[in-house]
Amino acid sequence: MKQMVILSGKGGTGKTTVTAALAHLASQEADIVMADADVDAANLELVLSPQVQEGGGFTGGGLAIIDPELCTACGICEEICRFEAIIPGDEAYSVDELGCEGCGACSYACPLEAIEIRKQLDGKWFRSQACYGPLFHARLFAARENSGKLVTLVKDKARKLALEQGADLLLVDGPPGIGCPVIAAVSGMDLTLLVTEPTVSAGHDLRRIVGVTHHFGIPALACINKWDVNPTRAREMAVWCEEQRVPVVGQIPFDQVVTRAMVQGRPVTAYTDGPVTEALRAIWEEVKEHLLSDGTGAAKEM
Numbered sequence: 512m513k514q515m516v517i518l519s520g521k522g523g524t525g526k527t528t529v530t531a532a533l534a535h536l537a538s539q540e541a542d543i544v545m546a547d548a549d550v551d552a553a554n555l556e557l558v559l560s561p562q563v564q565e566g567g568g569f570t571g572g573g574l575a576i577i578d579p580e581l582c583t584a585c586g587i588c589e590e591i592c593r594f595e596a597i598i599p600g601d602e603a604y605s606v607d608e609l610g611c612e613g614c615g616a617c618s619y620a621c622p623l624e625a626i627e628i629r630k631q632l633d634g635k636w637f638r639s640q641a642c643y644g645p646l647f648h649a650r651l652f653a654a655r656e657n658s659g660k661l662v663t664l665v666k667d668k669a670r671k672l673a674l675e676q677g678a679d680l681l682l683v684d685g686p687p688g689i690g691c692p693v694i695a696a697v698s699g700m701d702l703t704l705l706v707t708e709p710t711v712s713a714g715h716d717l718r719r720i721v722g723v724t725h726h727f728g729i730p731a732l733a734c735i736n737k738w739d740v741n742p743t744r745a746r747e748m749a750v751w752c753e754e755q756r757v758p759v760v761g762q763i764p765f766d767q768v769v770t771r772a773m774v775q776g777r778p779v780t781a782y783t784d785g786p787v788t789e790a791l792r793a794i795w796e797e798v799k800e801h802l803l804s805d806g807t808g809a810a811k812e813m
Contacts, residue, residue, distance in 0.1 A: 513802045515702045516683040520716025525736040526706045530684040531558040531778040536795040538643035541679035546669035547648035548696040549686040550661045560776045561639030561646045571633040571660045573613030579603035581625035588617035659691030689719045705733040709744035731757045738762035760797035763790045
């Protein structure tokens with residue numbers, strides 16, 4: 512089984528559009544399992560319209576709870592809390608739920624054992640069935656941390672099912688940026704595809720995400736979305752990628768047909784033929800060649 516994650520250094524480059532298209536194309540040739548690792552704003556399901564089959568809660572962090580019957584308002588917890596999450600009171604102290612990081616320092620320091628660190632529900636994960644295969648996705652609740660842990664949970668469940676079913680490919684729609692969720696998504700992958708666009712901000716973030724893939728030793732490819740909006744910058748980005756040993760496997764033109772396809776809840780490759788679909792098909796052929804290569808040019812089974 513091969514494992515591939517699609518990343519972008521920033522949001523809005525078309526990462527999920529590309530992922531949905533590759534899922535459609537790959538499913539015509541192989542058995543695939545998909546995972547949406549963008550747990551802060553999962554939207555692959557909007558394009559694939561899956562049916563939820565099962566799910567569960569995600570407990571990622573803790574919350575300090577002060578027992579008002581035991582608290583004497585001594586103030587030790589307030590002094591030791593580096594997040595300023597302790598709210599003073601005349602008879603007992605309380606905790607700011609949004610400020611508390613659940614580190615447990617206040618609980619250890621309380622001389623009366625009046626503070627308990629309780630696990631809290633931070634999100635939910637789902638296993639759904641899409642038309643191209645199983646899809647694992649999740650939703651992190653607002654103002655909750657530990658999204659990296661939730662990404663790991665989603666990816667591990669998808670990998671486990673892929674191995675059980677003998678799938679050929681695990682396709683992961685990664686989160687934007689370069690933080691903990693991205694590191695969790697890229698870990699253990701055979702290949703990354705970086706989706707960028709010819710803008711100043713996208714170029715800056717492309718440099719950052721290439722640094723992440725190099726740091727973890729994960730082979731990376733790149734594709735430039737909406738390249739014809741700024742052909743000069745697109746060429747500059749392609750040259751830079753080649754210098755960084757990141758092959759550019761395709762350039763996708765701007766076309767409003769992509770938006771129309773997404774409104775219909777379909778990958779653009781399944782919605783219509785045309786320049787965008789042709790570019791994405793070419794990208795899939797390049798990606799497939801790299802997935803099947805062992806690094807020496809010899810082909811291997813997916």
